[in-house]
Amino acid sequence: MNRPLAALAELVGAEHVLTGERIAPEYGHDEALTVAARPPAAVVRPADAAEVAQILRLATEHRMPVTARGSGSGLSGAAVPHPDGLLVSFERMNRILEIDTENHVAVVQPGVTLSQLDEATAAHGLVYPVSPGELSASLGGNVATNAGGMRAVRYGVTRTQVLGLEAALPTGEVIRTGGKLTKSSSGYDLTQLIIGSEGTLALVTEATVRLYPRPPHQSTVLAPFRTVDEVARVVPKVVASGLAPVILEYIDAFTMAAITHTQQLELGIPAEVRDSAQAYLLVLLDSRHADRLDEDTEQLGELLTGLGAVDLYVLPGAAARKLVEAREKAFWTAKAAGANDIIDVVIPRATIPEYIRITAEIAKRHGSHVLGCGHAGDGNVHLAVFQADGEVRSALLRELFEASMKLGGLISGEHGIGRAKARYFLELTDPATVALMRRIKAAFDPEGILNPDVLLRSP
Amino acid sequence: MNRPLAALAELVGAEHVLTGERIAPEYGHDEALTVAARPPAAVVRPADAAEVAQILRLATEHRMPVTARGSGSGLSGAAVPHPDGLLVSFERMNRILEIDTENHVAVVQPGVTLSQLDEATAAHGLVYPVSPGELSASLGGNVATNAGGMRAVRYGVTRTQVLGLEAALPTGEVIRTGGKLTKSSSGYDLTQLIIGSEGTLALVTEATVRLYPRPPHQSTVLAPFRTVDEVARVVPKVVASGLAPVILEYIDAFTMAAITHTQQLELGIPAEVRDSAQAYLLVLLDSRHADRLDEDTEQLGELLTGLGAVDLYVLPGAAARKLVEAREKAFWTAKAAGANDIIDVVIPRATIPEYIRITAEIAKRHGSHVLGCGHAGDGNVHLAVFQADGEVRSALLRELFEASMKLGGLISGEHGIGRAKARYFLELTDPATVALMRRIKAAFDPEGILNPDVLLRSP
Known part of the structure; x- marks a missing residue:
């Protein structure tokens, strides 16, 4: 050494x-x-x-x-x-190299944080729309995990925003992929291959990301529903409406109680509504025009009421921001409440009601608690798992992942496989796919030096 | 054999x-x-x-x-x-297997054509938005080339729409990638790697693609400008406006004359305007609301007039459809006019004016004609090259590609490299990148059976 x-x-x-x-x-x-x-x-x-x-x-x-x-x-x-x-x-590689207002892109080093980029883009009336909750996260880390977050239902995930990379290969070369280009058909898309590879293929040394106009008007609607099932059934209807929400989240009653309590958030929901609501839908709309936003908010209200919302709250700016922030901090709330693990399976969004029923059964069978919220528009279900026994928890997690895959889903929507879930990934993924991924890994990293215990657990 | x-x-x-x-x-x-x-x-x-x-x-x-x-x-x-x-x-693999209106996806076999899918989705008020001009094109072919087309500026290209694949590997296995999922962080994104690989990595046997609500109201604006430079300078401003056009094309005066003549299209543009216009901007807007569309169309008009448009034509439905169709057929017009080759470089969209100046110089130097139009919002410049001498044409093409790459661009935005441009791709791409792509190719296709003369020209 x-x-x-x-x-x-x-x-x-x-x-x-x-x-x-x-x-x-x-x-x-x-x-x-x-x-x-x-x-x-x-x-x-x-x-x-x-x-x-x-x-x-x-x-x-x-x-x-x-x-x-x-x-x-x-x-x-x-x-x-x-x-x-x-x-x-x-x-040390934490500089924003360029905000290009003509091509609507930013060029950043991997150590740049989301909050740093947000501040720099706001000055130009632009926004980088990926918002995975933790704004101290780095762009390099976001690329590695293909970070998502609440706004993905409108803008897509990190994968959608990254147009080009500079990356160092384990073989010692520096390559450039893509560019300030929203399309290309010039060879394999190495940008997309490196995104989400969790530090196992190459190290990103620069990223070119898309920026968008920052819409000036926003409205936030919170709708309690009697059951999680009901709220989940509403989601495809909101997507189909054309209202194009920026945020479309479901939050179960336990999680809502925990995040509002932790963040000392008073939303003015009467006790009788709270008592009858098992789940909430949180919707953020935006627009370039205040009058269109009012009209859309009204249309959304009618849609939700028609689909069984117990009540409707159009939250004032400060409360809305606090609730969105509290939802973003759900991980910390779960951690503080003593959750033993958290997972984020992704499933076809219309199967959320079924999946939530199945998770309740699985949790019950294992004498465990599983609570959650999720990026409902994306079918990305975040669950906090309460089960202190490691062996029982493993069996429980395996079943939760298996159930997701049976519905056409995958193990992680945005957190990645990492070390924590490599075992389940390798057990549950088709061996031909794992073998192909290992050959791709070897094409980048012949000696297997990059994150060998992560994702594929290279021998 | x-x-x-x-x-x-x-x-x-x-x-x-x-x-x-x-x-x-x-x-x-x-x-x-x-x-x-x-x-x-x-x-x-x-x-x-x-x-x-x-x-x-x-x-x-x-x-x-x-x-x-x-x-x-x-x-x-x-x-x-x-x-x-x-x-x-x-x-024979030409069936639409499913239109899933809850998850807003279609599952198709590779032989399904775009027009077949358009008919099937229209019945549900949905649309598959990739429209690369040739509606007889197959979805499998679209995946192989990462097809784009005029609507990419709003909806993205094939890469944006394909959520999952079933594919057969040269090693004889069938794998499934992705699913009815808009996000995932569960291993390498094989879906994205196979898209745009031009039949060199795997053969796609099924694709799951995104569908969108079909907006009911559309308006089409045609604006003549004095110079190509002027029209190209307008493009970033339209993108920044938030109007989110579905189509944002520039068409040079020669190409406009050719396509309107070939398609016998009478747009009612007075001769004096035609004579003073070197280029046209074609913009399609859509909306869920007729009144918003009117307002947006007016805002667009003011923006274009302020930026130097000689005149403005809001085209009636039939003329608009015919012009869009004529533009889609520009390839056939170029072919009929005797073009010796066509190319589709992609560059940062703000560099279009510079690139067009450079192409004129290069063409002049080689005693050739280069005319064009392009997906201006995407920086995807389509050029018809008139030069019968193969050797001169090769030198000319090489310079056109090199010039695009110097501006941060790539050889092809949506047509692919194929056989036609493999030579230029291999000459102009960084050797470390080519070597990495060849190792990835070998990870899929150890004997190099899939399209060996295409893209990488595997030995």
């Missing part, structure tokens, strides 16, 4: 290679609830793409595992380092 | 393996202007995914080249077969 470390120090400067006690605790973990923290052999903080490529070349030569880290806000353990490996932290 | 052909006949039925004179001429070509027609050794017409997989397994075993064919409407020669190889024609 000493020889490569000396070479690394020469490459990036000794002050940017941390070992032993100089490794701060946060480098040992991300926010996954079930992946134990452990420090890497060394933390490396490169300054540019050429340094990243050299680090990877060196790691390939010495067969040292490499894990990339943005802000460490991931929920699946893909940023938890290997104890014998390097953690490449992108904290 | 006889042994594998006998095995094929046993597999799909002797009547579905065509050789010699039973091979109709159309199996020997697509619509590429510069790729010579040549019949394959045999045409095979499988009935289902299992048969396709068996065909590929057999071809891998015997190292026989395999080319897939949908409708043969491609423009880059990716469906032109190898003379010693098999042409897998998807004409």
Whole structure:
């Protein structure tokens, strides 16, 4: 280990290679609830793409595992380092290189955070619309997990927004993919292949992302329903209406009580409504025109009332923002409430009622509690799992994932597989698909240095 | 060759393996202007995914080249077969398996045509929005080239719409990727990797595609401008306006004269306006509400007039449809006019004025004519190249592609590289990228049977 470390120090400067006690605790973990923290052999903080490529070349030569880290806000353990490996932290590569108002794109380094980008784009009346809850998250991390969030129902996920990448390969080259281009038919789409690959194929050193006009008028509607089933049945109707909501979330009554309590949020919902509501639908509409927004809000209200909403609340700006924020913080609420794990399966959106019925049965059978909320418009169901026994919890999770796949779904909509769910992914995915993914991994990473315990658990 | 052909006949039925004179001429070509027609050794017409997989397994075993064919409407020669190889024609796999109105998706076999799907979705008030001009094109072919078309500026390209695939691998397995899911973070996105791979990685046997509500109100505005430069400068402003046009095309005066003449289209533009206009902007807006559409059309008109439009024509329904159709047929107009080649580079949309200036210089230097139109909102510039001398034309094309790449663009926005442009692609693309793509190709297709002369020209 000493020889490569000396070479690394020469490459990036000794002050940017941390070992032993100089490794701060946060480098040992991300926010996954079930992946134990452990420090890497060394933390490396490169300054540019050429340094990243050299680090990877060196790691390939010495067969040292490499894990990339943005802000460490991931929920699946893909940023938890290997104890014998390097953690490449992108904290120094944190510049917004360009806001291009003509082509409506931003060019960013991987360490740029969502809040940093939001501030910079707001100054131009533009917005980067991916909002996965944690605004301290880095763009590099968002690319690695294909982050989603509440606004995906309107704007799509990270995959939809990233038009081009610069990336360092384990073989030591730096490549460029795509560009300020919304379309291309010029060879394999390496941009899309790298997005969502959880640091197992290449390290992203720059991303070109789409920006959109920031619509000035917004309205937020909260509608309680008697059952989760009812609220889930409403979702396809809202999508079909053409109202094009920015946010379309369902929140079960427990989760609503927990997030409003934690965030000390008073929404003015009478006790009798609260008592009769098992679930809520949260809808955000926006428009360039105030009058169109009023008209759309009214149409939405009529639609929801006709479909069984117990009541309707058009929330004032401050309360709306607080509720959206509280919903974004649902992970922290679940964690504080003692959830043992959280998952985010994705299923065809029309199957949400069925899936929620099935999860209740599975939870009951295992003597566990499973509560949740979800990006209903995307079929992305977020569940907090309460079951302290690791073995029972594993059996429960496996059944929850299996049930999702039987409905045509997949294990994760936006959190990724990481370390936390690699075992289930490998057990439940068709072996031909896993074998193909492993061959693709080898095409990028012949020595298997990049995040070897993540996703495919390369041998 | 006889042994594998006998095995094929046993597999799909002797009547579905065509050789010699039973091979109709159309199996020997697509619509590429510069790729010579040549019949394959045999045409095979499988009935289902299992048969396709068996065909590929057999071809891998015997190292026989395999080319897939949908409708043969491609423009880059990716469906032109190898003379010693098999042409897998998807004409029997032409069923729409499902229109799912709850999840807003269609599940189709690869031989389904765009017009077939349009008819089926219209019955439900839905639309599949990819419209690459040739409605006889197959969905399988659209997936292979990542087809775009005029509506991409609003809805995105094929890549945006395809949520899941079933595909047969050269190694003989059938895999499923994605599903009725608008997001996923569960392993490498094989759906996106296969889209646009021009039949070189896997053969698609089923696709799940997004559908959208079909907006009832449309308006079409045609605006002549004094220069191509002026019209191109307007484009980012229209995108930034938030009007979200469905179509945003520029058409140069020559192309406009040609398409209106060929289609016998009378738009009522006075001769003095025609004489002063070097280029036109064509904009289609739509809305759920007639009054909003009127308001948006007025706003667009003011914007265009303020930016130098010589005049404004809000076209009545029939004329609008005819003009859009004529624009879609621009390829045929160019072909009829004797164009020697057509290309479709993609560049950052704000660089269109610069690129058009550069193309004029390059054309002049080579004593050639280059005329065009383009999906201006996407930076996708379609050029008809008039130069009969093959060698001069090659030098000219190389410079046109190089110029696009210098502006941050790529060789093709939607037609693909195919056989026609493989040489330029390999010459102009970074060798590390080409090498990586070849390793990915080998991960799918270890014996290199799938379209070996296309895109990467595998050894």
